[in-house]
Amino acid sequence: MQRTTATPGSPPSCVPGRLPAAESWAGGPAEAWRGRRARGGGVMAASVLGSACSPLRLGVAGLCRRRPPRSLGPRARRLPGLAGSGRSAAAASGSGASGADRYCMEMLRKRDYEGYICSLLLPAESRSSAFALRAFNVELAQVKDSVSEKTTGLMRMEFWKKTVDDIYCDSPPQQPVALELWKAVKRHNLTKRWLMKIIDEREKNLDDKAYRNIQELENYAENTQSSLLYLTLEILGVKDLHADHAASHIGKAQGIVTCLRATPYHGSRRRVFLPMDICMLHGVSQEDFLRKNQDKNVRDVIYDIASQAHLHLKHARSFQKSVPVRAFPAFLQTVALEDYLKKIQQVDFDIFHPSLQQKNTLLPLSLYIQSWRKSY
Secondary structure (H helix, E strand, O other): OOOOOOOOOOOOOOOOOOOOOOOOOOOOOOOOHHHOOOOOOOOOOHHHOOOOOOOOOOOOOOOOOOOOOOOHHHHHHHHOOOOOOOOHHHOOOOOOOOHHHHHHHHHHHOOOHHHHHHOOOOOHHHHHHHHHHHHHHHHHHHHHHHOOHHHHHHHHHHHHHHHHHHHOOOOOOOOOHHHHHHHHHHHOOHHHHHHHHHHHHHOOOOOOOOOOOOHHHHHHHHHHHHHHHHHHHHOOOOOOHHHHHHHHHHHHHHHHHHHHOHHHHHHHHOOOOOHHHHHHHHHOOOHHHHHHOHHHHHHHHHHHHHHHHHHHHHHHOOOOOOHEEEEEEEHHHHHHHHHHHHHHHHHHOOOOOHHHHOOOHHHHHHHHHHHHOOOO
């Protein structure tokens, strides 16, 4: 049975909480979709998503239709970071990279490889600030998994709150990420509110509780991933309403995909954070995920959540003609998001399939091609 939805309306003029419906996920004939997803079912109620979930139309758009420049191969081989060497990364961030700068780059290379590669593709004058910003995000993100007691986590969050206050008073602590973040704030006049939002939201998320509904997950993504993108736009010198709208949706898609990708890891620690309303809709319990159940209802849950991420990507791209070209490098992570959504569709939404845990070795090249095309 084919999953279909209603014809979409025109994009709203402001960032919506809910998304319009979209066309079929498969992006092809009904027969092809039936062969891939014959079991049917699993379309979320309109009260949950505002419309039935859209299926994926995935892949790097136009890759087979448009030939990259002849020099792409050699240039890609010279692209800093493709080989993963610390020396080439230091060169990419600009001459005279400091020890703190190299510390941030190395942290990203190990803890946020996709963010690391995306940052290497930013304009040279913006890279070191982007490294600092993403390293700051990594520091906050790893607090939850590195502490055994919530009290310890709260103390670390309090440290970063005070650190941000000190940064804006021109007295950062002698900590590598804090020093680099201070330089970024001074260089680009970054908005303090977005930094504090990331800390506050990460702090609230220290509780090991599943999201009650998809809206809670989206709010968390908005206050963390989208705030990170707003700051990246400021680093690029972009002040544009359409770019902010796109950043909001891409950030939400990033948050949803991150939640999906982390499900096997969280399950190994007997934790499940997937939205409870979608699980209840399909009669799936947390124990089903802890036991790595792969029946139809479990896959329907994953389908609905992944579809919401796809809808956010689709909506972000509806602003593409209005977004300034200089903002596009901030949105390169859409390549990695699409790559994961394509893989999960290919394995029929089996969240525990081994292929979903494998690193895409062609991701740097795909990111470079997208950067060359000046699109997202």
